[in-house]
Amino acid sequence: MEKKPHILLVDDEQDITSNLSAYLNRSGFETSVAGDGEAALQKVDQNPPDLIVLDVLMPKVDGREVLRQMRQADDWTPVILLTQVGEASERAMALEEGADDYLNKPFDPHELVARIRSVLRRARPGRPPLSAAWVLVSGDLRFDRQSRRAYLDEEELSLTPKALVLLEYLMTHPDELLNRERLLDVVWGWEYPVGSRAVDTRIAELRRTLGDDAGDPTYIETVPSLGYRFINPVESGK
Amino acid sequence: MKRIWLLLFLPGILGLLLKIILERGWLENSVLFLRIDLGTLALLLGIFLSILLFIIWGIFLWQDRQFNDEFIQYQATTAEERRQFLQRLDHELKNPLTAIQAGLANLDGSVNQPAIESIKAQTLRLSRLVADLRKLAELETRPIERSLVNLSAILEEAVAIIQEGPEADQRSITLSLPQAPWPLPEVQGDEDLLLLALLNLLGNAVKFSEPGATVEARAFEDADMVTIEVADTGPGIPENEVPFVWQELYRGHGARGVPGSGLGLALVRAITERHGGQVTLRSRVRQGTVVTMKIPIGEVTKL
Structure with a gap:
């Protein structure tokens, strides 16, 4: 046993x-x-x-x-x-x-x-x-947590502060099913009646910026009626 | 410094002293002039009175300012004390609540399940209340996002969400947004928070009114502000309750039978103020209520 x-x-x-x-x-x-x-x-x-x-x-x-x-x-x-x-x-x-x-x-x-x-x-x-890594790397995606900037193929992504926080949380919890309530709590510190819409909007923003296809995702997978999951392996980088 | 007005008597007292000294002959009381024409006398008196009034006015202003300063300081202290109280309350409640939740989880399946379920639900409610109070206090101090926000889109979304709600279909909910000469300008702020505030206002309008009531949301540009109004033909709020509706956990007479946290309007106020705006409420019993929210137009979008 x-x-x-x-x-x-x-x-x-x-x-x-x-x-x-x-x-x-x-x-x-x-x-x-x-x-x-x-x-x-x-x-x-x-x-x-x-x-x-x-x-x-x-x-x-x-x-x-x-x-x-x-x-x-x-x-x-x-x-x-x-x-x-x-x-x-x-x-x-x-x-x-x-x-x-x-x-x-x-x-x-x-x-x-x-x-x-x-x-x-x-x-x-x-x-x-x-969670204690200063730089997160997943494929072509790089997140520098000290300067709070994200790069795709060395090109800086233009993201709203909340989308950055969301991406950071997803990348520090790879391969984990994260429900909307938890993401809401992490990013907004608020749970409210239609909060799931706020999460979905930012996920859409992330996908758009990352060029990630929701139907065939490289990074962020939708788990129907449950939440989201970051599916690409993440390593700490330099 | 409250006795500063006594200084006004100083010239009089000095004059009196001089008069006594001269009368007693301690100094030579020389004759300066014998006659003065009426015109000169009027002029001198006039100047004297003007100076006197000017001094009185200055003192009045000074005291008024001091009172204002004290009042602003008093308000700041009260707000800070309230925040600290909420923080301590949060801290003192969360340990017992954690222990209760863990204890309840251990009882699962062992005893009278309906009783456990009801205790669980109440514990959850209490936990949520504590969390909401803390978040409200945080909202007042934590920096908020400042991106350009399209209030028209947010209003449309809020109305759509409310219309999907269970009670909405028996009420007429309308939204009017300006199109001519131009649509609403964008404001700077946090769109999630603004949506949350509008949902609360629309939700209240629906929740507190009877089936058949009319709910109107409208917005317009007004100098350097965007004004949003949410009006209903609900039961209204008695005049003596209106000043208190913005306080946390305040529930008026009419609100007692309606479920809610008692934090909705406090939240609306906090969100509006964090955006540099103001929110007011007017109401007439049996006629309805209108909440007016003014959000300043961001520098960027001002023409």
Whole structure:
């Protein structure tokens, strides 16, 4: 039998860790719990987990500091940080701190499980995740995240800021089915009644600019009534 | 500094002192002139009075400005305090809600399922409310996109979306947009947010009116603004409730039986203000309501 993935839950609220670890156990994971950042770093040392679910605000050492110390020590254990990434400034900071994914509280535990599975699937042992790469490359497409510009065949694409954010998210989550609600939340930080239309408009803009045919796509595939998927392989570049 | 008007008595007091000093003979009280003609007297008095009035007017203006400054500062502090309160509320509510959601997920299939489902639905509602309040607070501070937006297209889209809604077919919804001498100019802004604001206004017009009501949306160019009006022949809002409709979670008497978050108009106001515009509401009970939204025309598109 395949070994169950080991998840380390780090949060100072015991009611959260106890309920979540019970739920994760039932979903086929092995779990351990740390109540603050210091304890988390110790556990990572003693019994390295496959993935860490890390809260930000905690006594002693906070989540961001835990993540920073790990990444500085070249430890690339996948981390899902429990906070919100919204503004451009936060996005730049998120890129530097090197988390694999973000989830804002309160969340549906099903959603956490889905994220854990996709992060584990994407994870490249011992190497930084795509979410922490400064340059993303997929075929002829290149995304420079420091200058926030995208190029196709070395030619700069003219995209609206939101289309850029959307493309960045798609490229950091390749081969993953992303539903409209999630894309909406990432790009707009808003869920609203006809928000799916906003997503579709920007996807259309991306396809137009990339010259991607919706019927026979190279980059962005439509998954009918479910969402979108970036199908071309993505590598971190220089 | 409130007693500054006392300075007005200074010349009088100085004159009085001088008079006393001279009367007592401490200084030589020389005779300067004996006669003054009526004309000169009138002129001197006139000048004196003018100076006095001028000073009074200056003081009045100065105090008024100070009051205004204080008021603006007060408003800014209140807004900042409200934002901080929302942030703390968000923070204090999200941990318990996370724990409740995780706990509920563990109960799945084990006990009375309808009860669990109803608790789940309410928890979700609470989570959504917390998220909406936070997003509203963010909207007020976060930078927004500034691309050229075609308001006519957005209005057409908003009306089309509302017309597809379940309650719309029993109401007459019309949109009138100027064609001559020229169509609406483009404005600078975030088209998703503007669409969201218009959907809220049209949605309210439909939601709060009875079947058979008329809903009119119209837009026109007015100096350096585009004015959009959304009017309905609904039940109207009592005069004493109108000033409060823009507040978060405020629900008037008439709104209590109608589902909604109580955040729609607060959102419309925040979006309009982020675009440098103003939004106002006029209403008459049993006649209807009109919301007027003014969005400045971007520098780029101004002729």
